[in-house]
Amino acid sequence: MNRIKTLSLLVKFGLYFTLLSMLLSLGVGVWHQDHHVVLGAEGAMKAWLGLEVTGNWEPLAEQLAQSGFNEVLLLGVMQLVPLLLINWILLRLFSLYQQGKVFELANINCFRYLGWTMVGQFVLNIIYPPLLTLSMNELYADLVLTRSITFGENDIAMLLVGFIIIVIAEVMRQGLILQSEQELTI
Template structure:
């Protein structure tokens, strides 16, 4: 009886999280576009990281467009990660826990997490160049950095790879046991 309740709970939560991931994926690009479109009207605490690099606290439209494009690098990687998560939660909603489709989906999620980490690293120099594009010669900034968030994403991606391999082994053993007479 306990197993049925667990599976029911997984299905329900899978359905909720599937919808949350969809909403998040649909919102990523419009929210980034809205941020950069409204940048010059936002409170200073929301623009401080960009303003400290630029010579002016008001960014021209073409610079904001460059900043938006730079922000799309990690945003698209995040969007793909959310869509992969959505697919995983769809499988859970359908009651598919240790199927081959589930293992493949989890492996793809791990790769998406890895690409998201790489994209966040690429964002730093792209953003620096974009936000300082209107600066006078000699005042452009090219920076590169790897911080705790990038390292955390790499770690989570590595954990997801290991979990996907464990899940695949569990699935394989379950199939072998089912074929044993």
């Protein structure tokens, strides 16, 4: 059990670092003119900090930027929301592990929330860009953004992993029920 607690603490440090970097990237991405900053001297190691829209949303981001809109604010923030939720859920899960709580309902709920967040990320990737395009085209008469629904193998993998985690949560819940029944029998 001590090993689980120690490893959970190490994972939590990593998750806090990830959370901090996401929040810093969000701040720089939204409020900096170039949506990123490069830290470091010429000829030395450099660090890039910021936010950019990637993946399936990149073509829409380019259209928005060409039309004078802040693509990071309109798209990048929405791409980051599920990642922030996933990070928060994992922080909760590893906090429970660090407290010595391994096979409890709270852990099962964390797995369930994690799985549904991943499924929700897939749904968000499909519905948000067309909804944004439709609303922007309606609000600005001279704007003609291309409407499209796109998803790739990473999105499908995220959906599949989300459903797998939901099934694992259900298996854990069934195990907890069996354990409770067994304790009542003895």
